[in-house]
Amino acid sequence: MKASEKIYEGKAKILYRTEDPNLLIQYFKDDATAFNAQKKGTIQNKGVVNCAVSSVIFEFLETKGIKTHFVKKLDDRQMLIKKVEIIPLEVVIRNYVAGSLAKRTGKPEGEKLPETLVEWYYKDDALGDPMVTKDHIRIFKLATNDEIAKVETLAKKVNDLLVPYFEQREILLVDYKLEFGRHPEGILLADEITPDGCRLWDAKTREKMDKDRFRFDLGKVEEGYKQIYERVVG
Ligand code: TMP
16 A cells, blocks of 8 residues: 555644545654644654554554554554544543643642543644533534543543553553544544653653653653653564
8 A cells, every 4th residue: 555645744644645545544753743833843763663652552452342543554654544534632531640630730740540531622723722521522513422422431441451551561651642533434543642642651760751751851752752662562
């Protein structure tokens, strides 16, 4: 399968058409942005790490019965995916307090949450991806009640699978962002699961191994991604 026309270029990925109208190629770039692209940079080899990590995780989730857009990994930076209509929601799942949740609640970073917290954000760069409630989602027709319920159930299922998956690799899955897409087969888990959109800490030392190293200039950014690659892929 070969890439043809570019149909979308985002901050970290490019989507290309293929000869099959139902399949796209998702290409992973080294470009990194943070704070709604106010901060820009490059993380050497990030695209290779993210393509591999995302492929392995989607494959794992598929074996556990989660339907995803993943078809197969094509090469270092490209994966073949099913074409979906992305639901314009960023679904954030949190197991520990960190990031914007720490800011909003005043709770200390690293505090374990008594249960899985699901948050909803409207995926719109121009608006800065504002947080929304299920009522906003329904009233502004971003998704139907049925879709919201299905996405929430799926997100919690994914979390129940990924927490122990990362634990076995001595990684704490602190929080992460998922996206879902509409497809004739139903709602599919889409986008990516990578250190760009997950907070991943070393389970023992709690050292950050994800994009927070880039966001907050913590240094050793590439090393963080390499650690995740080695523990998940290698
Ligand atoms: P937050 O604490 O900044 O709200 O982020 C929660 C999680 O979502 C974190 O793992 C990073 C991820 N995330 C994205 O993937 N994209 C985004 O635009 C934002 C704001 C967060």
